[in-house]
Amino acid sequence: MTQTLIYITTASKEEAINIACELVNIRLAACANIMTGSTSIFHWEGKVCKKEEVTLILKTREDYVERLIKKVKNMHSYDCPCIISLPISGGNTDFLNWINEETALK
Numbered sequence: 001m002t003q004t005l006i007y008i009t010t011a012s013k014e015e016a017i018n019i020a021c022e023l024v025n026i027r028l029a030a031c032a033n034i035m036t037g038s039t040s041i042f043h044w045e046g047k048v049c050k051k052e053e054v055t056l057i058l059k060t061r062e063d064y065v066e067r068l069i070k071k072v073k074n075m076h077s078y079d080c081p082c083i084i085s086l087p088i089s090g091g092n093t094d095f096l097n098w099i100n101e102e103t104a105l106k
Contacts (some may be wrong), residue, residue: 002061002062003096003099003100004007004085004086005008005085005088006059006068006084006085007056007085008055008056008076009040009054009055010054010055010076011053011076013036013054022071023068026042026071026106027103029068030060032056032058033056035055035057038053038054038106040053059088059099061099063084063101065085069083069085085105
């Protein structure tokens with residue numbers, strides 16, 4: 001079973017915590033890391049924007065990615081949230097197995 005990292009940016013720490021708690025609670029993610037202090041610079045609606053954001057990184061199974069994205073889009077405050085899946089190609093086997101165990105839907 002392949003694992004993946006999900007990279008998400010959010011408007012606030014509270015939003016990141018709400019999304020992370022829900023996804024871990026329903027076992028679509030094994031765990032989440034919330035990192036404050038990100039500055040994003042991007043084009044939006046014809047102009048360059050600069051915004052303070054919070055980064056959320058989730059660990060999950062590759063086969064849960066589409067369900068996870070759908071759930072995040074329903075909870076997220078942005079019209080077009082950054083949600084990116086990055087396949088895990090290796091790592092601590094014990095940790096990768098733990099991801100699988102913690103995301104076993106009951």
